Amino acid sequence: MTNRTELDEALEGVLISAEAIQARVAELASELTRDYADKDLVLVGVLRGSVIFLADLVRQMTLPLEMDFITLSSYGNGVTSSGAVRQIQGLATDLTGRDVVIVEDIVDTGHTLAHLLRTLRKRHPASLSVCTLLAKGNVSDPALAPAYVGFTIPQQFVVGYGLDYAQKYRNLPDIAILKPEVYAGQDGEHE
Ligand code: PRP
Numbered sequence: 001m002t003n004r005t006e007l008d009e010a011l012e013g014v015l016i017s018a019e020a021i022q023a024r025v026a027e028l029a030s031e032l033t034r035d036y037a038d039k040d041l042v043l044v045g046v047l048r049g050s051v052i053f054l055a056d057l058v059r060q061m062t063l064p065l066e067m068d069f070i071t072l073s074s075y076g077n078g079v080t081s082s083g084a085v086r087q088i089q090g091l092a093t094d095l096t097g098r099d100v101v102i103v104e105d106i107v108d109t110g111h112t113l114a115h116l117l118r119t120l121r122k123r124h125p126a127s128l129s130v131c132t133l134l135a136k137g138n139v140s141d142p143a144l145a146p147a148y149v150g151f152t153i154p155q156q157f158v159v160g161y162g163l164d165y166a167q168k169y170r171n172l173p174d175i176a177i178l179k180p181e182v183y184a185g186q187d188g189e190h191e
Pocket residue numbers: 046047048049050072073074075076081104105106107108109110111112113163164
């Protein structure tokens with residue numbers, strides 16, 4: 001069984017503390033509340049990584065909104081994107097004429113976002129934008145630039161606050177750097 005000590009031993013250190021995350025989430029929530037006043041807002045959470053961010057974000061937003069979820073996967077159990085985005089589960093909400101904000105935990109290569117923007121545009125939303133907690137700054141296409149970014153982070157593999165390695169570490173309250181030896185030899189796609 002994994003206990004807190006074992007969790008800590010897998011980590012190189014904290015990159016963004018729980019307190020800093022909460023402060024930034026509050027700012028993003030204020031921006032969204034201001035920008036989507038009088039709009040027909042639907043937040044689309046990309047599972048599984050965005051679940052904790054989305055749950056904190058919406059509780060600080062003070063306007064009517066709906067939430068729905070789509071489950072995508074491109075990392076399997078590895079640390080690099082396979083580039084092939086798989087849809088595991090789709091949306092139940094009609095997005096036609098609605099103001100849609102995609103909520104992501106992280107934008108890294110941008111493959112997931114490119115796939116999602118293509119897919120959701122076909123549902124004819126009135127507007128479509130992106131709010132991500134983390135961005136690695138690897139996306140050069142301006143069409144993929146998220147309107148709302150919590151933090152731009154370096155090219156390290158991070159876990160916690162929804163982000164996983166091989167489905168673990170999502171429950172850490174901070175965003176932390178995983179020790180490379182934890183995933184050494186495990187690159188690429190693994191189910
Ligand atoms: C992660 C993350 C984003 C995506 C970003 O999802 O939640 O959706 O990768 O990476 P990209 O910009 O390189 O495409 P993952 O496939 O690991 O699934 P998860 O949300 O279940 O962790």
